[in-house]
Every structure is written in structure tokens, then in C-alpha cells.
Amino acid sequence: xxxxxxxxxxxxxxxxxxxxxxxxxxxxxxxxxxxxxxxxxxxxxxxxxxxxxxxxxxxxxxxxxxxxxxxxxxxxxxxxxxxxxxxxxxxxxxxxxxxxxxxxxxxxxxxxxxxxxxxxxxxxxxxxxxxxxxxxxxxxxxxxxxxxxxxxxxxxxxxxxxxxxxxxxxxxxxxxxxxxxxxxxxxxxxxxxxxxxxxxxxxxxxxxxxxxxxxxxxxxxxxxxxxxxxxxxxxxxxxxxxxxxxxxxxxxxxxxxxxxxxxxxxxxxxxxxxxxxxxxxxxxxxxxxxxxxxxxxxxxxxxxxxxxxxxxxxxxxxxxxxxxxxxxxxxxxxxxxxxxxxxxxxxxxxxxxxxxxxxxxxxxxx
Numbered sequence: 077x078x079x080x081x082x083x084x085x086x087x088x089x090x091x092x093x094x095x096x097x098x099x100x101x102x103x104x105x106x107x108x109x110x111x112x113x114x115x116x117x118x119x120x121x122x123x124x125x126x127x128x129x130x131x132x133x134x135x136x137x138x139x140x141x142x143x144x145x146x147x148x149x150x151x152x153x154x155x156x157x158x159x160x161x162x163x164x165x166x167x168x169x170x171x172x173x174x175x176x177x178x179x180x181x182x183x184x185x186x187x188x189x190x191x192x193x194x195x196x197x198x199x200x201x202x203x204x205x206x207x208x209x210x211x212x213x214x215x216x217x218x219x220x221x222x223x224x225x226x227x228x229x230x231x232x233x234x235x236x237x238x239x240x241x242x243x244x245x246x247x248x249x250x251x252x253x254x255x256x257x258x259x260x261x262x263x264x265x266x267x268x269x270x271x272x273x274x275x276x277x278x279x280x281x282x283x284x285x286x287x288x289x290x291x292x293x294x295x296x297x298x299x300x301x302x303x304x305x306x307x308x309x310x311x312x313x314x315x316x317x318x319x320x321x322x323x324x325x326x327x328x329x330x331x332x333x334x335x336x337x338x339x340x341x342x343x344x345x346x347x348x349x350x351x352x353x354x355x356x357x358x359x360x361x362x363x364x365x366x367x368x369x370x371x372x373x374x375x376x377x378x379x380x381x382x383x384x385x386x387x388x389x390x391x392x393x394x395x396x397x398x399x400x401x402x403x404x405x406x407x408x409x410x411x412x413x414x415x416x417x418x419x420x421x422x423x424x425x426x427x428x429x430x431x432x433x434x435x436x437x438x439x440x441x442x
Contacts, residue, residue: 106199107149111149114188114192115136117187117191117192118136118184119132119136121187122135122183138176138180139180139181142181150181150185151185151188151202151204153181154207155212157207159212162174162178162214171214171215174214175214178208178213181206185204185208223381223385224385225385226382230371230373230374231262231386234366234370235258235259237369238255238370241366250328250343251362252323252324253320253324253328253340254358255366256316256317256320256340257340258359258366258380258383260316262386262387263311263312264307264309264404265387265391267380268381269293270291270294271359272340272355272356272359273292273293274338274340275336275337275339276332276338276339277337278290278291278292278339279339284309285308286308287309287314287317288306288307288308289307289313290304291406292304307404307406310404321339328341328342328351334350337351338351338353341353342354342355364378364379385416387404388405388413388417389418389419392419398413398417
């Protein structure tokens with residue numbers, strides 16, 4: 077029994093049932109159906125929050141692996157079970173795997189608590205309680221891999237050789253498209269998936285001093301879903317795109333007025349005969365092949381993401397501040413941008429000498 081205050085009637089007595097009082101047991105079929113419905117509801121909820129399909133699929137994959145190990149519905153997992161799983165089964169796993177799996181489990185229990193705790197108690201008599209707490213929560217953080225890009229001289233060597241291929245290649249339009257995408261990624265730091273999902277109408281020539289690209293499918297931070305941004309066509313990107321659109325695009329697609337026409341079409345066609353989009357693997361492969369031909373002294377594989385690091389480094393070395401570089405690349409956190417900037421080995425020394433020169437000039441003026 078407990079006292080319950082009713083707004084205008086004062087105090088009264090009411091019977092309050094403890095949520096932990098067990099109800100009649102449900103059948104195995106009912107529990108299995110409820111478990112399936114909960115997972116389907118979680119997927120729909122995460123999709124409605126705008127998370128990318130790949131992020132949702134990753135979360136579900138983590139839950140399925142834990143469910144297979146546990147052998148029972150995850151809502152029965154206790155802190156002691158989590159201790160065994162993360163302390164023994166995943167002891168040698170990468171910290172990123174441990175963190176992602178723990179986060180997926182916490183999300184699952186939060187969903188149960190917010191949406192299904194009453195129904196779960198009615199079926200099983202259990203009260204929702206996440207087995208991850210402050211004592212067994214996996215520690216650590218994922219660090220971005222260090223990717224040192226080639227120098228400006230090396231990259232110019234690559235693109236100069238690639239341009240020469242245009243005069244002798246068997247298929248001019250696909251080769252020119254691959255060259256243009258790599259050049260664009262090195263100039264404004266687009267991700268390869270962002271490049272592939274650009275439409276012809278996303279080029280906004282009328283905006284800004286050089287035109288802008290409307291990147292509608294930017295990568296979201298921590299799986300939060302696509303983040304749009306406007307990328308100015310600086311650093312020569314306007315010239316690259318004008319050349320491609322005016323001289324090459326029409327050889328890959330013949331309908332510039334079609335809604336959703338891709339900026340970088342594939343040679344393949346859709347069912348309706350329209351040009352399909354180029355895929356990221358094709359662009360990665362084209363870049364790797366060009367690097368093998370024209371940059372043989374480069375010790376590591378040259379990838380689109382390395383071009384993104386090159387762009388950030390060149391923009392910063394050219395005088396652009398970190399906040400502007402962050403906005404161009406579409407990072408949510410400026411600390412992420414700092415990992416992308418690789419300055420020349422004498423950059424710190426040069427900055428110190430410049431500061432000393434300014435201080436000497438001030439003293440001389442006194």
C-alpha cells in the first residue's frame with residue numbers, strides 16, 4: 077500500500093503492485109515471438125532516428141553474436157554473465173569490437189526499458205536491468221589509423237601520368253571519369269562514397285565564388301545517419317568539374333535533365349536504360365592501378381581516404397585554418413580533423429622562427 081496524492085482531493089490510499097511480482101509463465105512460443113518482435117522494433121526505431129543501414133546492421137550483428145553465445149534471450153543476461161563474456165570471450169578482441177558490442181547491448185536494454193518493460197514483466201516476470209555497469213563497462217577508444225599521404229610533387233606525378241593515359245586509353249570516358257573523381261577527392265577531400273552518390277544537380281555553380289557541391293549523403297558521426305554539407309569548389313575543383321561535365325559526362329549519360337542523374341555515371345545501365353552510378357570499388361581499383369603505373373615509389377597502397385588526408389594537409393599548409401578544413405571535410409569534431417593534417421617536418425620550426433621574427437620587429441620598433 078502507498079499514499080497517492082490526487083491533485084484536488086488531497087491524500088488517499090491506493091494499492092500499488094510491485095513490478096517484480098512474477099506473473100504466470102508464458103509459453104516458449106510466446107517468448108520467442110516476443111523476442112523477434114522486440115528486435116524488429118529496435119531496427120525500425122533506429123531507422124526512424126536516421127541511422128544508416130550499415131550502422132543498424134552492425135548493431136544487430138553484435139546482438140546476434142551475443143545471443144548465440146548466451147543461448148537465451150538477452151534480457152536474461154546478468155552483470156555476472158557480461159563479466160564472463162567481455163572478460164573472457166572478448167578478452168583478446170580489439171578494443172573497438174568490445175566497445176561496439178557493449179554499446180549495442182546497452183542500446184538493446186534501453187529500448188526494452190523504454191518500450192517493453194511492462195510487457196516483458198508480464199510474460200517473464202523479469203525486470204529490465206542492463207548487465208553493463210560502471211564496473212564491467214569496456215574501456216578504451218578507437219584511434220584512427222595513421223595515414224601519411226604522398227607529397228604534392230608525388231601526387232602531381234601521379235596525375236600527370238594519368239592525364240597522359242587519356243590520349244592512349246582504350247575507353248576514354250571511363251578513364252576520364254576515374255581521373256576526375258580522384259582529382260576531386262584530392263582537391264576538396266570528398267569521401268569515395270560521397271562521390272558515388274552525387275547527382276548532376278548537386279553541382280551548384282551559382283553559389284559562392286567558385287560554385288559548390290551539395291553533399292547530401294555525408295557520413296554521420298557515430299552512425300547518426302547522413303549529414304549534408306555544402307563544399308565550395310576551391311583548390312581547382314571547379315576546373316576539374318567543369319571539364320568533366322562539359323567534355324566527358326555526355327559520353328556516359330545522355331539525359332542531363334533526368335531527376336537523379338548521377339554526376340559520375342557507370343558504363344552499366346539500369347533496367348530502364350538510364351545510366352547507373354559508379355561504385356566505390358571501381359574507383360578504388362582505378363586509383364590503385366594508376367598509382368601502380370605512375371607512382372611506383374609510393375610504398376603503400378594509395379586509397380581514396382589517403383587522398384582525403386592529402387587534401388586536408390594541403391589546405392592547412394596553404395593557410396586555411398582548422399575550422400575551415402573541418403567544415404570542408406565534414407567532420408563533427410575538430411579533433412578528428414587534426415588527425416588528417418600532416419604538416420611538413422619543418423612546419424613547427426618555421427612557425428617558431430616566424431614568431432621570433434615578429435617579436436624582434438616589435439622590439440626594434442620600440
